[in-house]
Amino acid sequence: MDPMIVVDAVSRRYGDRTVVDGVSFAVPRGAITAVVGKSGSGKSTLLRMINRLVEPSAGRVLVGGRDVAEEPGPMLRRRIGYVIQGIGLFPHRTVFDNVATVPRLLGWPRQRVADRVGELLDLLGLPRSFGERYPSALSGGEQQRVGIARALAADPPVLLMDEPFGALDPLIRRKAQQDLLALRARLGTTVVIVTHDLDEALRLGDRIAVMEEGRLLQEGPPEELLRRPAHPAVAALMEGARRALRLLALVSVGDAAEPADPAAVGLAGRPRIDAEASLEEALSVLLWAGADSLAVDGPPGGPPREVTLRAILARARQE
Amino acid sequence: MGPAILRLVGWAALIAVLVAPQVLLPFIAPLAPAGAPVLYDRASLAALFAAHAAMVAGATVAAVLVAVPLAIVVTRPSGAAYQPLARLLVNLGQTVPPVAVLAITVPLVGFGVWPTCIALFAYGLLPVFEGALAGLRLVPEDVRDSAQGMGLTPGQVLVSAELPLALPQILSGIRVSAIVAMGTATIGSTVAAPGLGEVIIAGLLSDNAAFVAQGGGIVALAAVLMADALAVLERRAARP
Amino acid sequence: MTVPAAGTLPLPAARRGADALAAVLVALALCALCLGPFVSLKPNRIAEGEPLMLWSAVSGPAAAAVLGLLLAGLGALATFPKPAVRILAPASGLAAVFAGVIAASATLVPAGDKLARVSPDWGFWLAATCMALALTDSAARARPSPGLRVLAVAVTWLLVLAVLQAGLLDGLSVMREYAVRSEVFWREMARHVALALGSAAAAIALGLPIGLAIHARAGARDPVLAVLTAIQAIPSIALFGLLMAPLAWLAHAVPAVGALGVRGIGAAPAFIALTLYALLPIVAATVTGLAGVPPTAVDAARGAGMTRGQILRAVELPLAFAAVLSGVRVVLVQTIGLTTVAALIGGGGLGTFVFQGLGQTAIDLVLLGTLPIVAMAVTAGILLDAAAEGLRWTP
Numbered sequence: 001m002d003p004m005i006v007v008d009a010v011s012r013r014y015g016d017r018t019v020v021d022g023v024s025f026a027v028p029r030g031a032i033t034a035v036v037g038k039s040g041s042g043k044s045t046l047l048r049m050i051n052r053l054v055e056p057s058a059g060r061v062l063v064g065g066r067d068v069a070e071e072p073g074p075m076l077r078r079r080i081g082y083v084i085q086g087i088g089l090f091p092h093r094t095v096f097d098n099v100a101t102v103p104r105l106l107g108w109p110r111q112r113v114a115d116r117v118g119e120l121l122d123l124l125g126l127p128r129s130f131g132e133r134y135p136s137a138l139s140g141g142e143q144q145r146v147g148i149a150r151a152l153a154a155d156p157p158v159l160l161m162d163e164p165f166g167a168l169d170p171l172i173r174r175k176a177q178q179d180l181l182a183l184r185a186r187l188g189t190t191v192v193i194v195t196h197d198l199d200e201a202l203r204l205g206d207r208i209a210v211m212e213e214g215r216l217l218q219e220g221p222p223e224e225l226l227r228r229p230a231h232p233a234v235a236a237l238m239e240g241a242r243r244a245l246r247l248l249a250l251v252s253v254g255d256a257a258e259p260a261d262p263a264a265v266g267l268a269g270r271p272r273i274d275a276e277a278s279l280e281e282a283l284s285v286l287l288w289a290g291a292d293s294l295a296v297d298g299p300p301g302g303p304p305r306e307v308t309l310r311a312i313l314a315r316a317r318q319e
Numbered sequence: 320m321g322p323a324i325l326r327l328v329g330w331a332a333l334i335a336v337l338v339a340p341q342v343l344l345p346f347i348a349p350l351a352p353a354g355a356p357v358l359y360d361r362a363s364l365a366a367l368f369a370a371h372a373a374m375v376a377g378a379t380v381a382a383v384l385v386a387v388p389l390a391i392v393v394t395r396p397s398g399a400a401y402q403p404l405a406r407l408l409v410n411l412g413q414t415v416p417p418v419a420v421l422a423i424t425v426p427l428v429g430f431g432v433w434p435t436c437i438a439l440f441a442y443g444l445l446p447v448f449e450g451a452l453a454g455l456r457l458v459p460e461d462v463r464d465s466a467q468g469m470g471l472t473p474g475q476v477l478v479s480a481e482l483p484l485a486l487p488q489i490l491s492g493i494r495v496s497a498i499v500a501m502g503t504a505t506i507g508s509t510v511a512a513p514g515l516g517e518v519i520i521a522g523l524l525s526d527n528a529a530f531v532a533q534g535g536g537i538v539a540l541a542a543v544l545m546a547d548a549l550a551v552l553e554r555r556a557a558r559p
Numbered sequence: 560m561t562v563p564a565a566g567t568l569p570l571p572a573a574r575r576g577a578d579a580l581a582a583v584l585v586a587l588a589l590c591a592l593c594l595g596p597f598v599s600l601k602p603n604r605i606a607e608g609e610p611l612m613l614w615s616a617v618s619g620p621a622a623a624a625v626l627g628l629l630l631a632g633l634g635a636l637a638t639f640p641k642p643a644v645r646i647l648a649p650a651s652g653l654a655a656v657f658a659g660v661i662a663a664s665a666t667l668v669p670a671g672d673k674l675a676r677v678s679p680d681w682g683f684w685l686a687a688t689c690m691a692l693a694l695t696d697s698a699a700r701a702r703p704s705p706g707l708r709v710l711a712v713a714v715t716w717l718l719v720l721a722v723l724q725a726g727l728l729d730g731l732s733v734m735r736e737y738a739v740r741s742e743v744f745w746r747e748m749a750r751h752v753a754l755a756l757g758s759a760a761a762a763i764a765l766g767l768p769i770g771l772a773i774h775a776r777a778g779a780r781d782p783v784l785a786v787l788t789a790i791q792a793i794p795s796i797a798l799f800g801l802l803m804a805p806l807a808w809l810a811h812a813v814p815a816v817g818a819l820g821v822r823g824i825g826a827a828p829a830f831i832a833l834t835l836y837a838l839l840p841i842v843a844a845t846v847t848g849l850a851g852v853p854p855t856a857v858d859a860a861r862g863a864g865m866t867r868g869q870i871l872r873a874v875e876l877p878l879a880f881a882a883v884l885s886g887v888r889v890v891l892v893q894t895i896g897l898t899t900v901a902a903l904i905g906g907g908g909l910g911t912f913v914f915q916g917l918g919q920t921a922i923d924l925v926l927l928g929t930l931p932i933v934a935m936a937v938t939a940g941i942l943l944d945a946a947a948e949g950l951r952w953t954p
Contacts, residue, residue, distance in 0.1 A: 084858060414936045423922065519800060523904060543792045
C-alpha cells in the first residue's frame with residue numbers, strides 16, 4: 001500500500017540559515033512516526049511543512065498521494081489534524097464550539113456537528129456536560145484532550161502533533177500516551193508526532209526519525225535504531241548503556257512467552273506477570289523474586305504459558 | 320544608533336531655536352500674512368519657554384508629591400478601603416476640562432500662573448497615581464514576604480524593596496503627565512500666564528500662522544524630547 | 560488561647576475604614592452647612608452677592624429638616640454600618656441639600672422677579688461634594704451590575720431634567736444665564752455633541768484598520784505609534800490653529816469642499832484636530848488588544864484550516880474587543896473635554912460659555928458650559944464601562 005505521507009528532499013532556509021536540510025522519509029498508512037531531536041534540530045519546522053504552515057524552500061510533501069502545494073493552505077489543513085503543545089483552545093468559545101471548529105468550516109449540517117462533538121467527547125473520555133464549559137474551567141489534562149478532540153473532529157486521515165504531552169505532568173502523560181495508542185488502533189489515523197522525549201518516542205512510535213541540526217540522521221523501526229544506529233549521535237541518543245533495557249521495553253511478555261506445564265504454571269506462590277506487560281518489567285520482577293521464570297497471566301482462556309530468563313536474555317543480546 | 324542621533328538633533332534644534340530664533344525664518348516665513356512679523360517679538364522665546372517649563376515642572380512635581388504618597392497609602396492594608404475614593408478624586412481631576420478649572424479658579428486666586436498651575440496639577444494627578452498604583456501592585460508577594468522575613472520594618476520594606484520595583488511604572492505615569500501638561504499649559508495664556516501659549520494665541524488672534532507654528536512647534540518638540548528623556552530613565556530603572 | 564466568641568471578632572481593617580469614611584464625609588458635610596454660607600443672593604447679575612447661612616436662606620422648618628436628615632444619616636452610619644445604610648445616608652443627605660437649594664431659590668427670589676438670582680456658596684458645594692463622594696464610593700463598593708449602573712444613570716438624568724423642566728431651579732444664577740440665552744445654549748450643545756461624537760467615530764473608523772494593519776509588523780508599528788504620540792505632544796490650540804490655514808486654502812482652491820461648509824475657522828479644523836488626537840488611544844488599544852491574543856490560539860486556528868479573514872473575525876477581534884472598548888472609552892471622555900477648546904477657534908460648543916465666562920469673570924456662565932460637559936463625560940465613562948463589562952465573553 002502507498003505510504004500516507006511522503007516527505008521528499010524537503011528543505012527550509014531562512015536567509016543563510018538552513019533549518020531543515022534535505023529530509024526524506026515516508027510514513028505508512030495508519031502508522032505512528034515519532035520525530036525526535038534536541039531543540040533547534042528542525043523537527044517542528046519539518047512537521048509544519050507537512051500541513052504547509054511553513055512553506056518548504058525546496059522539495060515537496062505528498063499526503064494521500066497528492067502534493068500539498070497544489071491546494072490552498074486552509075483547505076489542506078481542514079483535512080489534517082493539528083495538535084500543539086500550548087493546545088491553543090479558543091478561550092472565548094465553549095468546549096463544544098472549539099471541537100466543532102473544523103466541521104463548521106467544512107459546512108457540516110448542525111445535527112451532524114452536534115452528533116460528532118458528542119462522539120468525540122465520549123471517545124476521549126470527557127463527560128458530555130463539558131461541552132458547555134469554557135477552557136479556563138478545565139484542567140491541563142482535560143484541555144489537552146479537548147485539543148485532540150478538536151483535531152480529530154472532521155475525521156482526518158492524518159494527525160500532526162507537536163510535543164502534545166509536554167505540558168502534562170508525568171502521571172497524566174503516560175495515560176495520555178496510552179489513550180493515543182488506543183485512538184489510533186480504533187480510528188486507523190496516520191500520526192506524525194514530534195517529541196524531544198526518547199522514551200515517549202519509543203513507546204509510541206512504529207517508526208522513529210532522528211533529526212539533528214536540520215538533517216535526518218536515521219529513520220526506521222525502533223528496534224533497528226536501537227540495534228543498528230547509523231550515526232554516533234543516534235547511538236548517543238539511544239543511550240548505549242540502557243539500550244538493552246529499551247529493547248526489552250519494546251516487546252510484550254505475551255510475544256516472548258513459551259508453553260509450559262499447567263501444573264507448574266498454576267503453582268501457588270509462583271511469581272506471575274501479565275501478558276500485556278513489557279519484558280523490561282518482567283526482568284525487573286524476575287530479579288526481585290530471584291527466580292528464573294515467571295508464570296504468564298492471560299489472555300483469558302488461553303493455554304498455560306511462562307516466560308523464562310533465558311528467553312528474555314536472548315532478546316536483549318546484541319545481535 | 321538611530322534614536323541617539325535623532326535625540327541629539329532634537330536637542331540641538333530646540334536649543335538653536337531658543338537661543339537664535341532667526342534659524343526658523345526660512346521655514347515659517349511663508350506662513351505669516353503679508354506685512355506681519357514672522358518672529359514673535361513681544362517677548363523672547365527663551366524667556367517664555369523658561370516660564371512655560373517652570374510651570375510644567377512645578378505642577379508635575381506637586382502632582383507627584385500628592386499622587387505617589389496617595390498611591391502608597393491606598394496600597395497598604397490599612398488604606399485599602401480608601402482606594403476607590405482616591406481613584407474617584409483623581410479621575411475627577413481629569414474629567415473637568417482644564418479650561419473650566421482655569422475659569423473656576425481665577426475668581427479665587429486671580430489670573431496668571433496660579434490658576435494655570437492648579438489646572439495642570441489637577442489634570443496631571445491621574446496618570447501619576449495610576450502609574451504608581453500599577454507599579455506598587457505589581458510588586459511580587461514573595462519580595463514583600465522575604466523582606467519582612469528578614470526583619471525589615473514595613474517602612475523599610477517600602478523604601479528598599481517596593482518603591483525601586485515600582486519605579487518604572489511611576490516614571491511612566493510621570494512621563495504621560497508631563498507631556499500632557501506641556502500642551503495644556505498653553506491654555507494658561509488665556510488667563511495671562513506667561514508661556515509659549517501666548518505666542519500661539521497671539522497668532523490665533525492676528526491670523527498669523529507663523530506665530531502659531533513657532534509656539535506650537537517649540538512646545539511639541541520640547542514635549543517629545545522630555546518624554547524621550549523620561550523613557551530612557553524608565554528603561555534604566557527597569558534594569559536593576 | 561481561647562477563640563473569641565463570634566460577633567466580637569474585630570472587623571477586617573478595610574471594612575472598618577469604609578464605614579468610617581462614609582460617616583466622616585457626612586460629618587464633614589454637616590460642618591460645612593453649619594459653618595459656611597449655603598447660598599448667596601444677588602439682586603441682579605452684577606451686584607455683590609449676599610452670603611446666607613442655611614437657616615437664613617430657607618424657612619426654619621426646612622432648615623431643621625435638612626440638618627435633621629443629615630444628623631439622622633450620621634447616626635445611622637454610626638450604629639448600623641451596613642452597605643444599604645452607607646448608600647442611603649449620603650443619598651438622602653444629597654437629596655436634602657439639593658432640596659434646600661430648590662427651597663432657597665423659591666423662598667429668596669420674589670415671584671415675578673427675573674433678575675434676582677441665588678448662587679450656591681461654598682457651604683453647599685462642600686456638603687454636596689462630600690456626600691456625592693460618599694454615595695459614589697458606597698455605591699461602587701456594592702458592585703452593581705452593568706445593567707443596574709446604566710439604570711441609575713438614566714434615572715439620575717431623568718430626575719435632573721424633570722427638576723429643571725419644572726422650573727424649580729429657575730432662581731439659580733446658572734439657570735438665569737441659561738434663560739437669557741437658551742436657544743444659543745442648545746445650539747452650542749448640539750454642536751459640542753456633534754463634534755465630540757463625530758470625531759470619536761472618525762477616529763475609531765480610521766484607527767481600528769490602522770491598528771489591525773500594524774499590530775503584526777514591528778517595522779510599521781513602532782514608527783506609526785511614535786508619530787501618533789508626537790501628535791499628542793502638540794498643544795491643542797496649536798494644532799487647531801495650524802489646521803486653519805491649509806483648510807482655508809483648501810476651501811478656496813477646491814470650491815466643492817468650500818460648499819460643504821469647510822472653512823479655515825470653525826468646526827472643520829476642530830474636527831480634524833480632535834480626530835487626530837483621538838487616533839493614538841484607539842490605535843494603541845487595538846495593538847495592545849491584538850497582542851494579548853494567545854499566539855497558540857492563532858496557530859491552532861491556522862492549523863485547523865481557517866483563512867486569515869476567518870482567524871481575524873472568529874479569534875483575534877473577539878479576544879481584542881475588551882481592550883478596544885477601553886480605548887473607545889478613553890477617546891470619548893477625552894474628546895468631550897477637549898472639544899471645549901474648539902470654541903477658541905470658532906468651532907462652537909459649550910466651551911463658548913466657558914471662555915465668555917472667563918472674559919467676563921462670570922462664574923455662572925462658566926458653570927453653564929462646564930456642568931453639561933462634566934455630566935456628559937462622566938455619563939459616557941459609566942456607560943462604556945458598563946458596556947465593556949456586559950459584553951465580555953467570560954463565563
